[in-house]
Amino acid sequence: MNFLLLLSLISLRTHGTRTGPDGGWALDPDPVQELDLDLVLEPDLSAVLRRVDPRFLSVTIDASLAAEESFMALLSSSKVRTLSSALSPSFLRFGGTRQDFMKFKPQRRKRNSKNPGESCQQLLPWVVEKQLKMNWTLQQQILIKEDLKRKFKKISFTEVTVDLLNSFSSCCGFNLIFGLNALLRTSENVWNSSNAETLIKYCQSRRYRMNWELGNEPNSFEKKAGIRVDGHQLGLDFLRLRELMSRSGFYRDAGLFGPDVGQPRDHRTDILGGFLQTGAEAVDAVTWHHYYVNGRDTSLEDFLDPEILDTLTSKTNEVMEKVKLLSPTKPIWLGETSSAYGGGAVGLSDTFVAGFMWLDKLGLGATLGLDVVMRQVLVGSGSYHLLDENLDPLPDYWLSLLYKRLVGPEVLKVRKRSGSARSKRVRTYLHCSNEKSYSRGSVTLISMNLNQNPSRISVPLVLSSSSLEAFILQSDRLDSRSVKLNGRLLQMLEDETLPDLRGTRLPPSDLLQLPGFSLNFFVFLDVQAAACL
Incomplete structure (x- = not known):
């Protein structure tokens, strides 16, 4: 069948x-x-429209995982490391709301001279992993209550958290970005850098390759902690951090990213503007956060609404206009993003339907000019994670893995002509194929059908004369936590073995048919696109 x-x-x-x-x-x-024709594609394969960072699809670990330090050991699970390694190259951002309530308190105990990051075989015993997963279920309830009340406890973390993050990131091929607490402030409301200096000195002594951030969503500081920090002062705080990094020597050339403002609304753009005026020279990329909907009052229909998906365009353009005006050479990243804010939408953000928001964000974000998109969250609290409470991959994990394997960093221009009124619910993006998986010259068409019924796409001779491989993701239910690739259920074979994600060869054709409610990748193998050679 x-x-x-x-x-x-x-x-x-x-x-x-x-x-x-x-x-x-x-x-x-x-x-x-015959079904109505929904879309006619006219690609330009002569030149690259733009290139994104090779780590374009990146991931985060929320700082809430360290609220009880023992849970950081989950990063030593063989299953987590197998699944994470498959997503490299990638940035790994450690941060979020609770980073601004965390303080480094070293134990200063005698340590081995060997760098923990060099010991990738020291994995979590199965019995310990089982107990941690059971305890984590209870811990999530505590974290959820804190989020609802907006009363966050101060957290102390030790070298254990730092060592485990370094080991995890280096063993999985990630570039670690560590978020520092920006709410440690003096009586003059200037960032108190003393705790960051202690942490940086420790990381330097261990020769940990790390990048840095300072603060998470400064626009919400007042709501979270009763402290207001304007963009001008925040920029000065970043300059102070850059000075510390330069003085350390070891981190002179490390990355510094910020200010991680929320998506444009009210005074948030004012904070970004003020920050760029004083602190733009300190950062290597400007970061902001984006979510489509409120996780507490959204619906399944919202996840399939093209008008909601299109809001990413207006928000991104607003940020880009501000950055280009004040610091035109800076790359722009989504430093944290997912479907729904507030921890995600229960029963939606962790199911198949969330893939429409995620895949469209990857395709549209790259086209608009974002260089990196960091998915909240790889593992941790909330409903928008890639790995579930048993550390098994959810649909968006498989979608991310396919994207990594099939899609290259070169974005191609493609003009789309509407063939029917349903065309807004058929969305497509075009890239050169990943050269690690395919020969140069091949191209990958990213497509999704938000319609319940099948849709058809017409492709020109340059594509229709090529043989191709199809990767079709579907699910029995939109709110299912399982997904099928070309009709076969995706699941791990064992903790250290991923399934074969092989596509299926199809003959040349000038028409592609997308099943209803499907996420699709078509790799055109014989195109010899000039832009991709």
């Missing part, structure tokens, strides 16, 4: 499709009335 299901993805001129006995799409042997 899988073979028939995949054949139906190429819409032949003399055949239609029907629903097979197992719910999959199959070839109909008798001609039927």
